[in-house]
Amino acid sequence: MAERDSDRCVSQTVRAQLRLRDLILSGDLRPGERISELQAVETTGASRTPVRMALVRLEEEGLLEAIPSGGFTVKAFSERDVLDSIELRGTLEGLAARFAAERGVSSRDLEPLKGCREEIDGLVQQDRISIEAFSSYVTLNARFHALLTELSRSPPLIRQVDRASALPFASPSGFVMTQSELPQAHETLLIAQDQHRVVIDAIENREGTRAEAIMREHARLASRNLRLVLKNKTHSDLLPGLALIRTAGD
Amino acid sequence: MAERDSDRCVSQTVRAQLRLRDLILSGDLRPGERISELQAVETTGASRTPVRMALVRLEEEGLLEAIPSGGFTVKAFSERDVLDSIELRGTLEGLAARFAAERGVSSRDLEPLKGCREEIDGLVQQDRISIEAFSSYVTLNARFHALLTELSRSPPLIRQVDRASALPFASPSGFVMTQSELPQAHETLLIAQDQHRVVIDAIENREGTRAEAIMREHARLASRNLRLVLKNKTHSDLLPGLALIRTAGD
DNA sequence: TTCCGGATCAATGTATACACGTACTTCATC
DNA sequence: GATGAAGTACGTGTATACATTGATCCGGAA
Structure with a gap:
């Protein structure tokens, strides 16, 4: 896989977190929308483990909301x-x-x-x-x-x-x-x-x-x-x- | 493995988080001490994946500090x-x-x-x-x-x-x-x-x-x-x- | 004797396979 | 035709095997 230089230095977890944050903040992932791990895996190129790590961190950051039955949605703000x-x-x-x-x-x-x-x-x-x-x-x-x-x-x-x-x-x-x-x-x-x-x-x-x-x-x-x-x-x-x-x- | 009833209802991640939090707050894990994942796996009975999840959450909670080269230490407070x-x-x-x-x-x-x-x-x-x-x-x-x-x-x-x-x-x-x-x-x-x-x-x-x-x-x-x-x-x-x-x- | 370099080992980061739970769809019965 | 139940499928939770990176220790040379 041809990666940019800047990507090779950091961990997959951080890469996934940055990429997903971009997608959320840019509006590509709509508020209220459920985030599928598999979909995130395809988007970020990382595997499920770092993706899950990134999702947890983005939840703590306040951009995601945990669904009681599992998974996350994009948070909406009034x-x-x-x-x-x-x-x-x-x-x-x-x-x-x-x-x-x-x-x-x-x-x-x-x-x-x-x-x-x-x-x-x-x-x-x-x-x-x-x-x-x-x-x-x-x-x-x-x-x-x-x-x-x-x-x-x-x-x-x-x-x-x-x-x-x-x-x-x-x-x-x-x-x-x-x-x-x-x-x-x-x-x-x-x-x-x-x-x-x-x-x-x-x-x-x-x-x-x-x-x-x-x-x-x-x-x-x-x-x-x-x-x-x-x-x-x-x-x-x-x-x-x-x-x-x-x-x-x- | 003989588990207590209260443990069977919740996820391994939560169980590990609760157990590790107890260990930290009780002082069994000393401030500044590095937390080994494998050691935590033995202590909690969960496997590495939920243990890692729990460690990340405990870091966000403020009880752990991330080591730049990887892993976590117990936080010390003045x-x-x-x-x-x-x-x-x-x-x-x-x-x-x-x-x-x-x-x-x-x-x-x-x-x-x-x-x-x-x-x-x-x-x-x-x-x-x-x-x-x-x-x-x-x-x-x-x-x-x-x-x-x-x-x-x-x-x-x-x-x-x-x-x-x-x-x-x-x-x-x-x-x-x-x-x-x-x-x-x-x-x-x-x-x-x-x-x-x-x-x-x-x-x-x-x-x-x-x-x-x-x-x-x-x-x-x-x-x-x-x-x-x-x-x-x-x-x-x-x-x-x-x-x-x-x-x-x- | 001390410092630098290499090698080995251990611990974390990553990937993937499997299992379980939930939700949705379909079929049957009322 | 509508409602309920059962089955299937999708998606998350977990476990484990593998790779990679960082640390430590030993040996050699200055």
Whole structure:
């Protein structure tokens, strides 16, 4: 079998997991649809054992739901589920920011976060933000949130934040690309970046409550974007996983 | 093979998972120790396939850690890890209480929670609380917390609360039994029960912030108990999983 | 004596065969 | 014609054999 180089390095289990996740998030596997192991075996090229392993992991990830009599279906999410997932992620990031502020962070440890913020500054202060700039923003924003979470220095919390951010529409950068063509895009990025600035300031001054509150509010920017995207369902292709959200119309 | 009746009903995977979890929480498998699949096969009586399944689930549960080169080790927790896990659980329960308060709960839906609270009242208002009463409290307290979380009517949140409560020392009822022989035991139960009363009141009056704050504080009772238990390591047998906590002395 | 390299062994990753349970379809009877 | 029961087929749960990778130990050379 002619395999791509990138595929030969990783285990069959991981390959199957990545492939199946793609199929789910792209909408090729519809919400509510049962996933047949044999069908998954054909699709992924791996045998049943790694496929079953991948299915279990995708269930823990939240993309699949176990059927009591055996097997899995693709999970469907209501708009409320997604909004709650975003609020949840914001709450956990808020806790991380509070931990960082209350426990104190050395200026040395704060350096990477500040550097990341400055890089984002360079992007959002342009007059016109290109699509490539949005793409860079996604990467930098993900790094900012990861660095911030790590400042809590709490492995259990970091673990939970990661799990809460696993669903693409709940992740910190989930709705950035979808908003790229909305009229208020630039304004939103400026506000988000100001919140980044505020949370660093709060952590430096050991203002735990302030740090927590601003991260919660920060997540609500994503909620706003979700509502906008669902209202005019135009840029669905920019957010993998949007196919899993069943709206009232469906 | 002579099997117990209870074992014949469930799958080998679940049996292996339960057995391995017992071994880990009881301390038979030491923190940091590598878990051999073959050894686990001998212990559980299941074959390698369900054992591997169980190991993956226990990893997601947080009791095991994956080794990059393959296999798993038993996870070790610092005192800080445990305190953070409790704070995390309290934060999520606080969010659930806030959701319930803000979104409103009908008096009909609130009935089970109030009934549960009254049952607990019957226990804690005795002059002397027997060990059996403590045991009943554990059950009722677990039910109270489960009912409360469900009032959020948010599947994603309920899911995360359950996961955060999976570790025995992070669960709402984790430290109840350990405190049963401490002098301040009765006082602690009275305080905890008052917090139960307050959160119901807050939800009824749609006071979201109050409901959230009281649940966070409620979890901190568990933190207090943890510190007491670790100070005089006497009642270790009353909390499965205490063997996973490595203190400075180890 | 120490370090590097190769070989052997063990443990995990993978594949497949088999068994059991469930669901669906068909036939018979009411 | 409809309903119930039985049989068949499909799909998951389990077991085991095989392959592959990583670790350890021993030997030789510097």
